Amino acid sequence: MLHAASFRSDAGWPLEIAALAGLFALAGRLEWRGAGGLGFAFGLGWFVTGIYWIFISVHTYGHVDTLLAAAATFLLSAYLALYPSLALATASWWATLEGHPGRFLVVVAPLWTLAEWGRGTILTGFPWLASGYAHVGGPLAGFAPVLGVYGVTLAAALVAAALARLARAASARHGDRLILLCVLVGLPLAGSILDEIAWSRASGKTIDVRLLQGNIAQDTKFDPERFRATITTYLALIERKPADLIVLPETAFPIFLDDLPDTLIARLHEDTALLHADLAVGVPIADSPRVYTNSVLAFTAKTPDTQRYDKSHLVPFGEFVPFGFRWFVDLMHIPLGDFTAGKTNQEPLHLAGERVAFNICYEDLFGEDLIEQAGEANLLINVSNVAWFGDSQALPQHLQLSRMRAIETARPVLRATNTGMTASIDPKGHVLGVLAPYTTDSLDVRVQPVSGTTPYVRLGNLAPLIICVLLFLPSVVATRKAVRGRQLLAEPAKM
Secondary structure (H helix, E strand, C coil), rough: CCHHHCCCHHHHHHHHHCCCCCCHHHCCCCCCCHHHHHHHHHHHHHHHCCCCCCHHHHHHHHCCCHHHHHHHHHHHCCCCCCCHHHHHHHHHHHHHHHCHHHHHHHHHHHHHHHHHHCCHHHHHHCCCHHHHHHHHHHHHHHHHHHHHHHHHHHHHHHCCCCCCCHHHHHHHHHHHHHHHHHHHHHHHHHHHHHHCCCCCCCCCEEEEEEEECCCCCCCCCCCCCHHHHHHHHHHHHHHHCCCEEEEECCCCCCHHHHHCCCHHHHHHHHHHHCCCEEEEEEEEEECCCCCEEEEEEEECEEEEEEEEEECCCCCCCCCCCCCCCCHHHHHHHHCCCCCCCCCCCCEEEEEEEEEEEEHHHHHCCCCCHHHHHHHHHCCCEECCCCCCCCCCCCHHHHHHHHHHHHHHHHCEEEEECCCCCCEEECCCEEEECCCCCCCCCEEEEEEEEEEECCHHHHHCCCHHHHHHHHHHHHHHHHHHHHHHHHHHHCCCCCC
């Protein structure tokens, strides 16, 4: 629970390290079954308290029975808790295999990081509340442009392991204590130095962008009788004043493009001409009766043609049905619940004279998915509808994710959301402006597009994974020697 609390504010990063250090110190004293059980209990508390808002989406808006919704939330949390459990159990088993229980604190950091990466990858991944996100406002965030969020996770785990080992410094040699102090001081210092590097540079002139927050209640969003009011709300926000680019949130118009009134489409084209603005709208698009996508459709002031981005990384249960779970999805009665994934290599859109890379809601969790577009874009925009999760921690947690994407790519990130958090983020992850959640308003921001790239954009998660393997190699060598030594001792003496 303390670990989950560390994600609540920028000041929470020391708590995250302290929670991990305590976990590592306790697990290092246990055999592998006990360490695994401790890791599971830690993970269960972490996720039950951190993603409790899943219950809101399943029960309040999915209309699933209270007990079944609670069970679904608990089971998801239990599944996610398997990853820290596996990391600690493996570290304990490996240290025992090596014949040196103290080696647990040497191998646990790379194993923790690999487990976090696995959680964000296996079965399409669910990296929400990955350890590195707690450091988006701390000194270790400086590693993100080089190694991404999993590199930050690794740095945090190394500091936590060093802190746990230092707590037992009475049994450590002077040289070991010196190394531990270097890790404790050196990694935050290195992160702060990296944070001073300008990984991108200004490109072209600033542009005026308006981010719209319609605040359409989730329980009425798909009500046909409410649709006219939704149109009126967004047209009023669009036409309030000019801008170079105006952005509406995900599924701002919650019916298929072909079903939108012709008068609305004509009005949107007229608005782009009258306001001299390009316009990006979240809307589902049906390419055939069986193929439809969660998309962003862009109208431009200089041409009647439109551009389009289709969401490629879909939400399990919410946007596609995992094998064997059709019965559960049918219980939730989710509108538009079986999308087709868009292509993974889509080009940035040309808007307001810039190359803009869009991602839609859940895609913001996966930095590795965004880097191909990000390297070619001057600006990143996330459009979301997190109203599914009510007035919960899901909103600020999602803003935290977007801030990490800004740091990883050294790009400004803009967020247009239905109910929050609509925000402007600079390339260092600082929030420059944000609308109050659950208000109907627009956020007017002046944005400086950038060019240039970061090591993370070039290499993705390859670098932190390689570092984890390299950190583990000395233990592999030591374990082989220890096992071979025990085998020799076990061999009967030759006559």
